[in-house]
Amino acid sequence: DAKTTQPPSMDCAEGRAANLPCNHSTISGNEYVYWYRQIHSQGPQYIIHGLKNNETNEMASLIITEDRKSSTLILPHATLRDTAVYYCIVRVPILNTNAGKSTFGDGTTLTVKP
Amino acid sequence: EAQVTQNPRYLITVTGKKLTVTCSQNMNHEYMSWYRQDPGLGLRQIYYSMNVEVTDKGDVPEGYKVSRKEKRNFPLILESPSPNQTSLYFCASSLFLNSPLHFGNGTRLTVT
Numbered sequence: 001d002a003k004t005t006q007p008p009s010m011d012c013a014e015g016r017a018a019n020l021p022c023n024h025s026t027i028s029g030n031e032y033v034y035w036y037r038q039i040h041s042q043g044p045q046y047i048i049h050g051l052k053n054n055e056t057n058e059m060a061s062l063i064i065t066e067d068r069k070s071s072t073l074i075l076p077h078a079t080l081r082d083t084a085v086y087y088c089i090v091r092v093p094i095l096n097t098n099a100g101k102s103t104f105g106d107g108t109t110l111t112v113k114p
Numbered sequence: 115e116a117q118v119t120q121n122p123r124y125l126i127t128v129t130g131k132k133l134t135v136t137c138s139q140n141m142n143h144e145y146m147s148w149y150r151q152d153p154g155l156g157l158r159q160i161y162y163s164m165n166v167e168v169t170d171k172g173d174v175p176e177g178y179k180v181s182r183k184e185k186r187n188f189p190l191i192l193e194s195p196s197p198n199q200t201s202l203y204f205c206a207s208s209l210f211l212n213s214p215l216h217f218g219n220g221t222r223l224t225v226t
Binding site for chain 1: 145147149151154155156157158159162163164170172173202204206210211212215217218219220222
């Protein structure tokens, strides 16, 4: 499965949009992009996922480039409670070799500042 | 309430003393997985299971065993723990391969 690359850290002002990038240049056509976040040492929390179309839910928006080699998670109005580590991973939805594997990299530590 | 439950939350043990960390989900999920988290190394997958009696190795399976005799339970077994297995462990489950993962609250293991 494809590996992902994220910047180690980012800052964002409270109330502004936080844009977190992720590179997944080796992504395959059937691999989905997932975003999770982890606050302190709690279990990671699901945010959003997508295949090739942009997605939006109550938490965030996901923009996937046309070639699918990168994506951006957007938190439209960041709050102090959004300070967390954000992980971007890819998952294969069908049964093939390594389909069940999923590894989270180091993610991006987002710090929202007052 | 739909959840993934891990026990215990904290465990301190000595080298070589067999231990089991339990993981249970009440959502009828097919897929379950164990991860360990160490500073600077993200979450690394230990083992995963696509369904009952189907398990496979993740990226760091050495020193660990798992079983999936029932759909809801996926225990992690350390037959002979060593200090390098001191870590924060997470269990996760998802309905299918292409479904969001639900994580437990973690088990912090210290092996002395």
